[in-house]
Amino acid sequence: MATYKILLLPGDGIGPEVAREVSKVLAWFTRAGIAQFETETDLVGGAAIDAHGVPLSEAAMDRAKAADAVLFGAVGGPKWAGVPYAKRPEAGLLRLRKDLGLFANLRPAICYPALADASALKRELVEGLDIVIVRELTGGVYFGEPKEIVTLEDGQKRAVDTQVYTTGEIERIAAVAFDLARKRRNKVASAEKHNVMKTGVLWKEAVTRLHAEQYADVGLEHVLADNCAMQLVRNPKQYDVLVTDNLFGDILSDVAAMLTGSLGMLPSASLGAVENGTRRALYEPVHGSAPDIAGQNLANPIAMIGSLAMALRYSFGLIEAADQLESAITRTLASGTRTRDIAAPGTNAVGTAEMGDAIVREL
Amino acid sequence: MATYKILLLPGDGIGPEVAREVSKVLAWFTRAGIAQFETETDLVGGAAIDAHGVPLSEAAMDRAKAADAVLFGAVGGPKWAGVPYAKRPEAGLLRLRKDLGLFANLRPAICYPALADASALKRELVEGLDIVIVRELTGGVYFGEPKEIVTLEDGQKRAVDTQVYTTGEIERIAAVAFDLARKRRNKVASAEKHNVMKTGVLWKEAVTRLHAEQYADVGLEHVLADNCAMQLVRNPKQYDVLVTDNLFGDILSDVAAMLTGSLGMLPSASLGAVENGTRRALYEPVHGSAPDIAGQNLANPIAMIGSLAMALRYSFGLIEAADQLESAITRTLASGTRTRDIAAPGTNAVGTAEMGDAIVREL
Ligand SMILES: CC(C)[C@H](C(=O)O)[C@@H](O)C(=O)O
């Protein structure tokens, strides 16, 4: 039985609760003799600030580097609103992304049939929706320098952020999108603001050239990011794979996730480059730390459990186990078991722990 | 009878068609003895590139400076996709905004009752929606330097955009939002990414201080821009006035506009600072140049005519005339007259020109 090293970083808010349900699922797979998991748990975000004064300790960073996959919960909350910028909870997540080289963030937006009515959009616009946002995750305005606030002579302050992209950074994320599209409906939309931003000009140019040289069989459309946000609301099903930069990806993927009515259900994968047949990877739910409902057994653990399914598939090559877990989730939903966020008349409302138990039962 | 100087810049695509309908309305106001308009017309965007090789001639810029208000149609289209960055159609619009000092972009997102079913969102989420996005328009990543593409030694290119904000720039746009909220439902939401961007940190700090010092009576909420995009889809009616930076404003206002189902109906105002009792101003529809339907008498001229109503109100102080024009639009819609974009079973489908005529008739 193969052994995989997992680092579990539950983080803040509802993170620990949903991470607990993942541990149940891991235990089941071990009991079933499918694989062995060496799971370590560490702190990140506000929890790490409280314990170590930094949002990610060096020891945790080392463990992340040594792991086959990192499972991440969520970070942040009002408790740490006053923490200095460099040590804020989010800095822990950003450091993991950057130092593990996780440049490719895959965010599926799937509308589960059972939940189509939970969407703010009309049912016919979202029913059957299945798109993936491929977001560049280690470049752009998130990491560009200078990034600073300076005080001017007249006492005013001046803040600067810098968005930087190189041809190579754009090509490698576009290649991920094109490869993924080939396994799906073979269509890529690339979103930028080339009418205002030089990074948008280079983005469009690099994507166009890579497409012509290596992916001419894949459909490609360029769309302005503002128009793309509109189109996601107007008719999201027009898209298959949507590739975009770090900041636009942050916003567009949140819009796409919200459309599905399944925010508490959506997993994501952040992948590094393939080196010697393996790649670094971090898996996390699309939702945040939801401090308002933390600790009340109200959170939906499906996004987190679905993130484990993505890890089984992409990091461990346990395709059957991934399928098995995903269909256990689908059956659990079909049986009417629902956490509060996806409850509907006639369904059976349960808490976080009960949802995890129900999924393990279906396994 | 007072005389007002208007510069009409129809631009590209459907711009000229919808601008023509505005001229009909202006002619009616003059005939009715309400005011005299000295209207000059000039080229902008692709049309100006074709005629002068630049997206805005110096002569047109001078006319814009001399006018009491600029009425702008739309710019851009596939025809000018190959034009060098500095001379692209959009540069004409950006120069007008910058050189006229139009830092405050007011974008109402109103769901007209007659059109609630045209929204992608469920009726109950958008019915009665009435929010205003106050977008900073002369700063941020649109104008910050460096903004360039350089070729590196290894042949790769590196593109840079710079987002810059000073305390003063943030305070003056926040003041516009707070003042506006006082005349409405007294609530401001301020959107940024202070968890990732230094400009977001300064933004939040400056808005918080201005609020405490001068607008403590107004409700204030800070929201992360990605979450804001989600909330606009989930429950847009939670907002009243939403203030944000140039780039987030570009995207969030497009999402908000699309929610209303009335994209072809939404006007906007871009205002400068008040100096000697007057302020520079440009009014334009929220929609773009829609090259796919240009020249076919299909475009909805209401956003453009509504932009004139905003000019009557904000630039000329002709409040009654503005009310009169807006209620003529409402009556025309109520009578079932509809362009294709807002057509519905049982309504009377008309073209651009007929819609303009119908509104003039209602006047
Ligand atoms: C928590 C925050 C830093 C992060 C981001 O902006 O990338 C989050 O919004 C996300 O989308 O993963």
Ligand SMILES: CC(C)[C@H](C(=O)O)[C@@H](O)C(=O)O
């Ligand atoms: C045409 C373009 C430059 C412009 C912008 O990005 O500001 C447009 O999208 C807008 O919102 O007015």
